[in-house]
Amino acid sequence: MGGPLEYLNxxxxxxxxDIEGLERALMGHTNQDYIEMxxxxxxxxxxFDIQEATRRIKDKIRSVLKEFYE
Numbered sequence: 862m863g864g865p866l867e868y869l870n871x872x873x874x875x876x877x878x879d880i881e882g883l884e885r886a887l888m889g890h891t892n893q894d895y896i897e898m899x900x901x902x903x904x905x906x907x908x909f910d911i912q913e914a915t916r917r918i919k920d921k922i923r924s925v926l927k928e929f930y931e
Contacts, residue, residue, distance in 0.1 A: 868909065873902035 869876070875890075875898075877883040890898075907913055 868905055870905075873898055873905050 875883070875886045877886050
């Protein structure tokens with residue numbers, strides 16, 4: 862799995878199918894909604910940071926090896 866559907870969602874993006882959907886989405890949010898969306902977007906993007914991804918991979922390898930050698 863991967864790609865845009867992994868990191869674009871209703872929590873951190875405005876999703877729409879057509880121009881009317883975009884208008885409804887934009888009109889349905891407050892400035893505070895956009896501030897919170899930005900914060901969630903940054904937090905979600907950090908999952909794809911190379912250092913964070915490397916840490917998660919190492920943690921998974923350690924976990925598997927620990928289970929295998931116990």
